[in-house]
Amino acid sequence: MQILVLLASVLILASLQKSVATETDNKTSEFVATKEWQVIAEGQAIPKGLHVRINLQTGLKEAKLLDESERGTALQSQPEDQDQDQNQQLEDNEPLALDYKPDIIEESLRRVKEQKKSYAELRKAYKEFQKNFRTDGELIVQLIDQYRNFSKTPLLESQMRSKLDCLENLEYLLHQIDNALLFIDNGGLDDVLLPIVVNDTSVPLRVSAMRVLGSLASNNPKAQIKVFEKNFGSHLAQILMSSGNAGEISAALHAFGALLRKFPLAQQRLLSTSGTQALVKVLQSPEVELRGKAKVVTLISDLVLEKRSVLEASKDANEAASTMAQYVLLEFEPWLQSQGYCPAVDHVMAKDFMHLLEQPEVVEQFATALETTEDLCIATWSQSSGLRHALLTIRNRYANSKDEYRLEVAHILAKLCERLFNKPKHTEL
Structure with a gap:
């Protein structure tokens, strides 16, 4: 029995020695390629013209014989003078060894910390933005207060620029109906626009103020009523009759038209007195350029067509009796004729x-x-x-x-x- 055990031990030891010897021989012997992928042992030489790859799952180098369909397209082993470049490419594609993994973890942690820092900075910047953020309403109130403070001090050149900037911002904001009404409710007509249009001697300020007036009154019936009640229409008519500045006349026409359009009561009150006279006076003025006169005839044409369209539509629709009565009372065409509109256009x-x-x-x-x-x-x-x-x-x-x-x-x-x-x-x- 002991002899049998001893004999078995000798056979196993011999088998193990043969296996180790075979493995060592394979590592040092030349690689024998087949049509199947085989692992290239560490340090094992491979012949030229093989298809070589890195197995992305195992991270090991593998090679096989080229198929006919792969010639010219596959990655092949290179001549000896290109072996170094090829080996460098293979090394670049190899998976990282275990000793590199802690470095990757540290780098990842560092980047995460940096991202957290950036995120914190973004939150801080956003909070600062929220502090400085203003709604349209807050901006309008701020601009009104700013202009009130300007009017308390003597006019300087720097303040002139600030006033014009303030009015320019208001012109942009007051196109919206709600913003225009908020401006009016906070005293904008009384404290900002009316003093400029009526009393200010600066033409640039008057031009900017009338642009703001036209902006807030355009297609805004409630604002039109407020502007009409403050008697802006008469002041605008006076500017049209007396000014020789093309920019001022253009701005006044814009505001005048915004006040009158689709507002028959204002048309009745203003055009029956100085309004029609002012429009014809612009046509007759040698100082006004053709484009300014074209704006006058366009406004006149629009108002005439407005009345006609309302009266025509009333035949087929139930128009409000009060609105109809106001347009019926309008005698704009006779007023135009009496003020010399026809010969003015002819001239x-x-x-x-x-x-x-x-x-x-x-x-x-x-x-x-x-x-x-x-x-x-x-x-x-x-x-x-x-x-x-x-x-x-x-x-x-x-x-x-x-x-x-x-x-x-x-x-x-x-x-x-x-x-x-x-x-x-x-x-x-």
Whole structure:
């Protein structure tokens, strides 16, 4: 029995020695490639022209013979002069050894700490932003108070810039209906705009204030009522009659139009007195440029069309009786006629038509106004050789243009000339 045990021990020991010897031989012997992937032992040489890869699951190098379909596309073993570069690429793709892992953990922890610090800084910055954040309402109240403080001290050049900046910010904010009403409720009309429009001698300030006024009154019925009650309409009409500054006239027209549009009571009160006179006065003024006069005829045309559309719509809809009564009482066209609107437009077109040739958008504004008020002024305009000459000259010039917009305006003028002068075939001057 002991002999058998001893014999078995000798056989096992021999087998183990053979296994170790075989493994050692494989590590030092040349790699024998097949069509299957085989692990490349540490330090084992491999022949050229094999397909070599790193097994991403085990982290070991493997190689096999190239298939025909892989030639030219697979990663192959390189010649000896490129072995160093290839080995470097393989090393770069190898998984990190165990002794590198603590460094990775430390680096990760460091980055996490940095991210936490950045996040804390973001929270702090956000809290500072919240402290400085202001709603539109808070900004409006702040700007009103700021302007009140300005008015308590003598006007300096630096304060002029600050005042203009304040008004510019208000013009932007007051386009919104709620913001405009908040401005009015906090005394903005009385403490900011009214003193500038009525008493201030600075033209830039008056221009900015009237732009703010136009901004808050546009399409805002409640604001229109407040502006009307403060008698801004009369002050604006006075500026239109007395000013020779193009910017001031433009701003006043903007505010005046914002107050009057879709507000028949204001139209009745203002246009029956100084309002219509002021508009015609701008048309007659030699100091006002054509673009300013075009804004006047556009406003007049809009107000005439507004009344007509309301009266026409009332035939098919149940309009409020009070609104209808206010428009019925409006006699804007007779007021225009009595103030000399028809000859004023005739004079502008006859005198300045050469300047209109290069301003087709202004020509279109005048053409629209001529169409709108044609019935009112046809007796004057149909007999005006100067107006006829101006319209035909502009029409002929635009009709020979290649510009589509000019061609459209020429078409409008042709129809207008046909109605006014009843000579549709006349093309020669």
